[in-house]
Every structure is written in structure tokens, then in C-alpha cells.
Amino acid sequence: xxxxxxxxxxxxxxxxxxxxxxxxxxxxxxxxxxxxxxxxxxxxxxxxxxxxxxxxxxxxxxxxxxxxxxxxxxxxxxxxxxxxxxxxxxxxxxxxxxxxxxxxxxxxxxxxxxxxxxxxxxxxxxxxxxxxxxxxxxxxxxxxxxxxxxxxxxxxxxxxxxxxxxxxxxxxxxxxxxxxxxxxxxxxxxxxxxxxxxxxxxxxxxxxxxxxxxxxxxxxxxxxxxxxxxxxxxxxxxxxxxxxxxxxxxxxxxxxxxxxxxxxxxxxxxxxxxxxxxxxxxxxxxxxxxxxxxxxxxxxxxxxxxxxxxxxxxxxxxxxxxxxxxxxxxxxxxxxxxxxxxxxxxxxxxxxxxxxxxxxxxxxxxxxxxxxxxxxxxxxxxxxxxxxxxxxxxxx
Amino acid sequence: xxxxxxxxxxxxxxxxxxxxxxxxxxxxxxxxxxxxxxxxxxxxxxxxxxxxxxxxxxxxxxxxxxxxxxxxxxxxxxxxxxxxxxxxxxxxxxxxxxxxxxxxxxxxxxxxxxxxxxxxxxxxxxxxxxxxxxxxxxxxxxxxxxxxxxxxxxxxxxxxxxxxxxxxxxxxxxxxxxxxxxxxxxxxxxxxxxxxxxxxxxxxxxxxxxxxxxxxxxxxxxxxxxxxxxxxxxxxxxxxxxxxxxxxxxxxxxxxxxxxxxxxxxxxxxxxxxxxxxxxxxxxxxxxxxxxxxxxxxxxxxxxxxxxxxxxxxxxxxx
Numbered sequence: 001x002x003x004x005x006x007x008x009x010x011x012x013x014x015x016x017x018x019x020x021x022x023x024x025x026x027x028x029x030x031x032x033x034x035x036x037x038x039x040x041x042x043x044x045x046x047x048x049x050x051x052x053x054x055x056x057x058x059x060x061x062x063x064x065x066x067x068x069x070x071x072x073x074x075x076x077x078x079x080x081x082x083x084x085x086x087x088x089x090x091x092x093x094x095x096x097x098x099x100x101x102x103x104x105x106x107x108x109x110x111x112x113x114x115x116x117x118x119x120x121x122x123x124x125x126x127x128x129x130x131x132x133x134x135x136x137x138x139x140x141x142x143x144x145x146x147x148x149x150x151x152x153x154x155x156x157x158x159x160x161x162x163x164x165x166x167x168x169x170x171x172x173x174x175x176x177x178x179x180x181x182x183x184x185x186x187x188x189x190x191x192x193x194x195x196x197x198x199x200x201x202x203x204x205x206x207x208x209x210x211x212x213x214x215x216x217x218x219x220x221x222x223x224x225x226x227x228x229x230x231x232x233x234x235x236x237x238x239x240x241x242x243x244x245x246x247x248x249x250x251x252x253x254x255x256x257x258x259x260x261x262x263x264x265x266x267x268x269x270x271x272x273x274x275x276x277x278x279x280x281x282x283x284x285x286x287x288x289x290x291x292x293x294x295x296x297x298x299x300x301x302x303x304x305x306x307x308x309x310x311x312x313x314x315x316x317x318x319x320x321x322x323x324x325x326x327x328x329x330x331x332x333x334x335x336x337x338x339x340x341x342x343x344x345x346x347x348x349x350x351x352x353x354x355x356x357x358x359x360x361x362x363x364x365x366x367x368x369x370x371x372x373x374x375x376x377x378x379x380x381x382x383x384x385x386x387x388x389x390x391x392x393x394x395x396x
Numbered sequence: 397x398x399x400x401x402x403x404x405x406x407x408x409x410x411x412x413x414x415x416x417x418x419x420x421x422x423x424x425x426x427x428x429x430x431x432x433x434x435x436x437x438x439x440x441x442x443x444x445x446x447x448x449x450x451x452x453x454x455x456x457x458x459x460x461x462x463x464x465x466x467x468x469x470x471x472x473x474x475x476x477x478x479x480x481x482x483x484x485x486x487x488x489x490x491x492x493x494x495x496x497x498x499x500x501x502x503x504x505x506x507x508x509x510x511x512x513x514x515x516x517x518x519x520x521x522x523x524x525x526x527x528x529x530x531x532x533x534x535x536x537x538x539x540x541x542x543x544x545x546x547x548x549x550x551x552x553x554x555x556x557x558x559x560x561x562x563x564x565x566x567x568x569x570x571x572x573x574x575x576x577x578x579x580x581x582x583x584x585x586x587x588x589x590x591x592x593x594x595x596x597x598x599x600x601x602x603x604x605x606x607x608x609x610x611x612x613x614x615x616x617x618x619x620x621x622x623x624x625x626x627x628x629x630x631x632x633x634x635x636x637x638x639x640x641x642x643x644x645x646x647x648x649x650x651x652x653x654x655x656x657x658x659x660x661x662x663x664x665x666x667x668x669x670x671x672x673x674x675x676x677x678x679x680x681x682x683x684x685x686x687x688x689x690x691x692x693x694x695x696x697x698x699x700x701x702x703x704x705x706x707x708x709x710x711x712x713x714x715x
Contacts, residue, residue, distance in 0.1 A: 017715055081715055266715070277709040285704045287697065294700025297709065298651065298692075301644040302625040304713055305632035311715060329621050379614070386613035390593055390620055396608035 005031040010063050013078025021085050024064065028089055034058065035095050042360035045224045049133070049181050052096045056130030059086070065128045073112055073124035079315060084263040088270035098271040102264040103177070106256045107134045110186055114243035114252050115205060123184065123205075135208075137173040137187040137230055138253065144175075145380045147188075147253065148198040152232060154189035156239075161191060161246040167204070169212075169235040175374075179215045179228040182208050188249050201249035205241045212236070222366035260375065261324035262311045265331050269304050272338050275364065276300065279338070283345045292341040299334045306330055322388035325381040332371040332378060339368040397635075398443050406443075411451040424457040425476070433461060437468055441572065442634045449576045453583025453685075456677050458548050460508035465576050467516055469569035470527050471562075478529070479505055479512035481552055488570055488690040492519030492528075499528065499558035504688075507548030509537060515552070518566055525566030530556055544680035571642035574689045575633055578642075578649035581685050582630055584678045585623045585656040591675050592616060592660035595667070606663075615659040622655040632713050640712060643695050650692020653682045 011023045028035065035055055039047045059065040068082035069075025083105070091098040108127055111120045126132040143150035152171030156164030169189055179185070185206045192200015206213070212235035217225035244252045276296055283289040310327055314320045342361055343350050349358055350365045372378040386392045398406075410431055417427040428448065436444035445465060452459055462482075464474035472478065481491045482504040491503030501517050509515060515535055518527045535554040542549070593616055596607035606612050626648050633645035657679050661668045668675045686692065703709055 021714070085715060270711075273709055273711050280703050280707055280709050283704060289704055290697045290700030292700070293703050294647075294696035294698070297699055297703060298644055298647045298696055301632070301641075301712065302629040302648045304711065306625050306628035308713060308715055309628050309631060323624075326621050326624050329617075330625055382614045382617035383610070385617040385620060386610075390613075390616055392593070392596065392607040392613055392616065393605070394608065395610060395613070396602075396604070 005034050005058050005062050013067055013076045013082065017079075017081060017085065020067070020082055021089075024085060024089055027062070027064070028093060028095075031058075031062075032093070035093075037095070041094075041356055042363060045226060048097045048100060049178065052100050053130035053133070055090065055096050056101075056128065060129040069108070069124070069128065070112060072117060073108070073120050074128070080259075080263065081311060081315060084266045084311065087263060087267035091267050091270040092274055094274060098264075098267040100178070102267045103134070103136075104128065105259040105263045106136060107186060109259050110203075110243060110252060110256060111205065113255055114203065116240060119205065119240070126183075132183040133178055133181045134184045134186065135176050135179045135182040135230075137176050137179075137185045137206075139175045140172060141174050145377055148201070148250070150188055150190055150201065151194065152187070152189050154191050154202055154204065154237075157236065165239050167237050167239060167242075169204070169206070169232045169237060171232050173230040173232075174218075175227045176215075176230045177227045179208070179230050180217050180225070184208060185230070186243065186252075188253055191246055191249075198250035200247060201253070202246045203243040203249040203252040204237050205243055206235070206237050210235050210237065220367070221369070222363045224363070257324065258314055258320045261320060261327050262307070262314050265307050265327055266311060268331055268335070269300065269307055272300060272335055275342075276338055279342050279345065289345050292344050296334070296338045296341045299330075299337050303327075303330045303334045322384050325376075325384045325389070328376060329378060329381050329385075335368045335371040339365045398440055403443060403447065407447050407450065410447050411454055414451045414455040414457045418455045418457050424452075424459040425461070428459055428461055434464060434474055437464055437474065441465075441468065442575075442637055445572060445576045446579050446630065446634055449579035450583035450586075453580035453585070453681075454587045456546075456584065456587070456674075456681055458507065458546050460506040460548070462573065462576055463506055463508045463512075465572050466569050469572045470516060470518065470564045470566075472516060472529075476508070477511075477513040478516055479509040479514070479532075480516045481505060481509070481518070482573075483689060485687040486691045486694060488574075488694075490518040490520040490525055490566060492517045494519050494521050494526070494558045494561070497558055498555060499530070500555045502553040504540075505537065505550040505552040507550070509535075509550050509552055510539065510548075518564060518569065519558070519561065520566075521561070525564050526561035527564040527566075528559065528561050530554065542684065544677075544684050546677070547681055547684050549684065567639045570689060571637065571639045574642040574646040575630065575637075577685050577688045578626070578633075578646045579630055581649040581653050581682050582623065582626050584682045584685075585619075585626065585652055588656050588660040588675060588678045588682075589616065589619050589623055591673075591678075592619070592663040592668075595664050612663055615663055619656045619659040622652040626652040636713055640710075643690075643699060644712075646689060647692045647695040647699065650686050650695070653686050654692075657682065 011020045037051045066076040068078050068080045071077055087101055090096040108124050111124055127134055140150050154167045154169045157166040157168050158164055185208055187204045187206050189202050191202040212233040214231045215228050217228040219225050280293055306327055350362045413427055413431055417424050463480045466480040467474040467478055483491050484503050492499055492501035513532055514529045515532055516529050518525055534556045535552050538551045540549045540551055596612050597605050599606050629645045629648040633641040664675050667673045
């Protein structure tokens with residue numbers, strides 16, 4: 001077994017999507033052994049993270065990681081849909097966890113759009129090549145669905161917001177995914193008055209080894225420590241690490257939405273198809289299975305159709321907005337439908353099986369319960385749909 | 397395939413024309429003929445089906461355009477005096493059977509079946525699907541009032557000698573028929589959602605419109621999500637036409653019908669339970685449409701059986 005991938009003739013970034021997809025898949029076929037996980041399934045989170053970074057590094061070396069990213073951060077250019085195809089192909093082959101891999105989509109664009117250009121050029125390649133992991137410090141104990149109430153405080157150490165050369169950060173974040181693995185954090189802080197809501201927020205790009213930062217991982221219901229609490233105690237950050245303008249942090253946070261709701265979802269959908277395939281591989285061939293599997297497949301079809309339409313709209317118009325709350329509701333409910341089918345059709349597998357298959361299904365079944373909670377709860381999505389899309393006016 | 401902008405313009409004008417026809421009590425088939433429906437169907441069948449049937453659903457118009465869709469898919473020139481025999485309610489197998497030189501058929505017909513001179517019938521045979529045209533005189537036909545007398549459905553049965561059987565693309569006809577009915581359900585779902593939304597904004601209780609209440613808002617949001625997903629599924633079935641995508645779109649339509657009627661009726665509450673409000677027409681029409689070419693339950697089971705038989709889960713559509 002070779003330890004490095006075999007060379008290939010890379011497609012032009014302007015190549016039609018089907019051609020790019022075909023060449024990518026051919027390359028992934030040839031290099032499957034080099035790329036495949038080296039631990040037995042299902043693997044631990046440590047193993048998943050290490051696997052993802054190894055795959056990113058191999059893909060970067062071979063030139064695939066650079067597609068769809070602008071040249072100013074070392075990319076090869078081309079449509080962002082090329083990135084989406086790559087992430088989906090990795091998910092479909094179980095080469096990288098889509099939840100972990102697609103974090104690139106909510107972190108790198110932020111740096112490209114809001115960081116000083118020389119900072120973006122320095123750090124984005126580190127993320128793409130698997131040399132670094134980053135995390136997103138948004139939620140707080142008192143700012144979950146109501147993100148605009150966040151309180152983690154940043155104050156200028158010298159002068160005022162316009163002239164300060166350094167800022168001091170104090171406060172706490174929670175549900176910060178992969179904080180304990182990360183070298184950097186995209187952090188939202190309160191810089192205006194406490195009641196300034198979305199106007200008084202500033203985003204920083206913080207090195208996680210800065211003195212005063214401590215990370216306490218939290219165990220999730222599936223036993224993994226994917227997210228953490230992060231504490232900031234007199235953490236000093238240079239002013240050139242502000243993303244966007246002081247007070248412009250809400251725009252930074254909102255800019256993530258189009259990528260999260262297009263590329264990340266397409267990767268998640270590819271993963272859901274693999275899980276339905278796994279279920280179909282082992283489910284008993286009876287009417288109950290036919291109903292449950294058919295129901296999940298019908299939902300997946302509508303979801304995939306919706307997600308495709310969303311990505312083409314993004315590619316054509318350059319923007320998507322509140323209507324992606326529909327995609328979010330669909331992806332969350334479909335994920336739960338798929339794993340509900342697993343529990344229905346494989347009695348005892350999730351609940352009692354201590355073998356590898358049991359571990360995998362249990363872990364992922366339990367994780368699927370969070371689908372209607374993270375990234376904006378199902379209720380918040382429906383509130384957005386009611387107000388912004390159906391224009392039902394103010395709530396009582 | 398026409399582009400999205402042109403499609404939107406055509407949808408608007410067809411919907412407007414059909415709405416006027418329904419309001420004035422004009423013949424909807426005659427209105428479709430004036431809109432060059434048959435030319436649209438011949439030139440761009442996948443677009444024409446979407447535009448016209450969605451408008452039929454929205455306006456609750458009763459037409460026999462389904463006969464044209466099926467006749468064309470079965471290789472015949474559609475004409476007003478040629479009806480097509482539909483499968484029995486909730487089924488999709490070919491309505492005809494051939495045995496010992498005899499053709500026996502049982503199924504449904506649109507209003508056209510009552511007046512047409514001839515009936516086009518698809519039969520399942522040992523060597524695949526075949527079709528033939530029989531004179532209307534041999535058929536026994538009975539009007540079905542059911543829950544929606546205005547939809548014009550008839551029960552049709554007959555026995556005659558099996559002659560002039562021609563090989564046909566039965567899968568294409570089924571796929572087009574399913575897409576047509578699913579689009580009609582989609583149009584009706586949009587209208588029901590529209591009616592419920594309007595009611596929620598106008599109806600005042602506890603000192604203001606009931607649209608203020610989250611319980612009401614979430615029901616409408618749920619209905620909207622389902623309808624948008626159906627539209628995406630139908631667009632995918634139009635862009636990647638085939639038996640699989642059409643079957644899935646029809647199943648999504650059935651599920652959406654269930655979600656939208658439940659939530660819209662609950663939001664409309666008392667007035668939606670009367671014949672004084674138009675909601676009941678859409679509810680009843682979609683209850684009938686859900687059973688044409690297979691109910692969602694039956695398609696879901698069939699799709700699931702196929703997945704299990706092949707142990708293969710194809711993704712069907714790509715970016």
C-alpha cells in the first residue's frame with residue numbers, strides 16, 4: 001500500500017460540473033486505500049478528526065482542496081459548487097465526517113470576506129491543508145436561539161474602538177464544536193452596550209493558545225466530546241484580528257448562512273443517503289421495511305431537489321436568505337426520519353448491541369436528535385418562515 | 397426546455413386565463429384550447445404539464461387535459477373525441493387485460509370519457525404494454541359523484557375482442573400522468589395555504605388577528621415548507637424526467653396534500669368546515685387526485701420494495 005496518492009491530471013476549475021465530478025470520483029477510486037480510515041468503524045472522535053485532517057492534507061497535496069476557493073487564499077478559483085461536490089464525494093465514501101469537514105464552509109469564507117487580506121492569505125491555506133483546525137465561538141449560556149443577546153465582552157486596552165491597538169476579552173462561550181482540537185477561533189463579542197443587540201457585536205479571529213483561554217469539553221448524549229465550553233479571562237487580542245469593522249460582527253455571523261445552508265447541507269444529504277443505503281443493506285425484506293425505507297427515500301428526494309435548487313439560486317444570484325430556513329427544516333426532519341427508520345427496522349441495534357454496528361448506529365441515532373436543535377432550532381426556523389416568508393406580521 | 401423566466405410568465409398568464417374561465421363558468425377545456433395547450437404539449441411536454449396542471453390545481457378548474465397528456469405519451473394525436481382509460485382509483489397498473497383474444501378493462505375516465513367517440517386503453521400483456529382504441533359504444537360508463545362531483549370522474553368497464561394492439565411506452569404515460577396530477581395537487585396546496593394565510597391575517601380573536609399566535613404561525617410554516625419541497629421535487633422530475641422521479645414526485649404530492657389540508661383546515665377552523673368558504677373544493681379535489689396513478693402510501697411501499705430488492709439506494713439527481 002502506497003502512503004501517498006497517485007498523481008492525476010486535474011480538471012480546469014472552469015470545467016463543467018459533471019466532468020469535474022467524474023474526474024474527482026475517478027481519482028478517489030484510484031486512491032481509495034490511501035484515503036480510507038485506518039481504524040475499524042465506527043472509530044472515536046479523535047480518530048475522526050485525525051482522519052479528516054489526513055484526508056484534507058492528501059487532497060491539498062494532490063490539488064483537489066483548492067477548487068472553488070479564490071486565488072487570493074491559494075485556491076484555484078471556480079464555482080463554490082466544486083467544494084460542495086468534493087465534500088459530498090467524501091461523505092458518500094465515508095472518508096470524512098461531513099459534520100466536521102463542512103465546518104470549512106462556515107469558517108474559511110468568513111476570513112476571505114472579512115479578514116485583512118494578508119491574514120486570510122496566511123491562515124486559510126492552513127485550514128484547507130489540514131494543518132489547522134478552527135472553531136466558531138458564537139453561542140453562550142444566555143445566548144442560544146437569541147444570539148443577539150450575547151455578552152462575552154471585548155474592550156479596547158488603549159484608546160477607543162477606532163484607535164485601539166489591542167483588545168481584552170472576558171466571558172464565556174458554549175457548544176463550541178471542536179474547540180479542544182482548534183488552533184483558532186472565529187469569536188463574536190459584545191463591544192457595545194449590553195442592550196445594543198446585533199448592533200454592538202464585534203468578531204475577532206483569536207489564536208486558541210493565547211493566555212487566558214481555557215477549554216472544557218462537554219460530553220454529548222452519544223458519549224463523544226464534540227463541543228466544549230470556552231472561557232476567556234483577560235485574553236489580549238491585537239486589533240488587526242478584528243473581522244470586518246468594530247460593531248460589524250452581526251454581518252460577519254450572518255454571512256455564514258449561505259454557505260451553511262447550501263454546501264454543508266448538500267454534504268449532509270450525501271451522508272444521509274449512505275446511511276439509508278446501510279439500512280437497506282441489512283433491513284429485513286418485508287412490508288414494514290418497505291414502508292419505512294420508502295418514506296425516508298421519498299423525503300430525501302424532496303430534500304435533495306430543494307437543496308439543488310437553493311445552490312443553483314446561490315450560484316446565479318450570489319445570495320440566499322430567509323428562504324433557506326425551509327432547507328434547514330427539511331434537512332433536520334429528514335435526518336430524524338432516516339434514523340427513526342433504523343430504530344424501527346433493526347430492533348435492539350441502537351438500544352442493546354455492543355458490537356461495532358451497534359456503536360455506529362447508536363452514536364449516529366443519538367446525534368440525529370440534535371438536528372432540530374443546532375444551527376437554529378426548528379421553532380426558530382418556523383418563526384422566520386412565518387414572519388419573513390409568509391409575512392404574517394408580529395407575534396403576540 | 398424553456399427558461400425559468402419564460403416559464404414564470406406563461407404560468408401567470410395560464411393561471412389568469414383559467415381563473416377567469418372558472419369565475420365566469422366558461423368551459424375550461426375550451427379556454428385551454430384557446431391558449432394553444434395542445435401545441436405547448438407537443439413542443440415542450442414537460443413544461444406544458446407543469447404550467448397547465450399547476451394552474452388547474454390553483455383555480456380548481458375541471459378539465460380533461462389529462463386525456464391529452466396520456467394520449468400524446470401513448471403515441472396518439474390528442475383530440476377532444478379521444479378519451480383515455482385511467483387505472484382504477486389508488487392503482488397504477490394498466491387498466492386493460494388481454495386473455496384468449498378478449499380485452500377486459502376496468503378503470504376511471506375523465507368527463508371526456510362520457511362524450512368521446514373512442515377510448516384509448518392500455519393493457520398489460522405477456523409481451524409488455526399494448527394499447528388499442530375501442531369505440532365508446534362498447535363501454536359501460538357511470539358517472540361518479542363521490543366527494544367531488546365537479547371533478548367529472550366516471551367508472552368505465554367493458555369487454556371486447558382484442559384487436560389492433562400496438563406496443564406503447566406505458567412507463568412514459570404513467571410518469572407524465574403522475575407528474576400532471578402531482579402538479580395539480582401542488583397548485584391546489586398553494587391555494588389552500590393562501591386561503592389559510594389570508595384567514596389568519598383577517599380573523600380577529602383576543603383583540604387581534606390570529607396570525608399573531610405562534611401555534612397558528614407554525615402550522616402555516618409547516619404547510620409552506622411541505623409545499624415548497626413539493627415544488628422542488630416537481631422541478632427535479634421535470635428536469636430529470638423518468639419513471640422514478642415522477643413516482644417520487646407523486647408520493648411527495650400525496651404527503652404534501654395531507655400536511656397542507658390538515659393545517660389549512662385547522663387554521664380556517666369553523667368557516668373552513670362550511671361550503672360557504674371555497675376551501676372545501678380544494679380539499680375534496682385533492683382527496684380525489686391523491687388516488688390517481690397510485691396513492692402516496694402505495695407508491696412509498698412500492699419504492700421501498702424496489703430499494704430492498706436491489707439493495708441499492710440511487711441518489712437520482714446531481715448538482
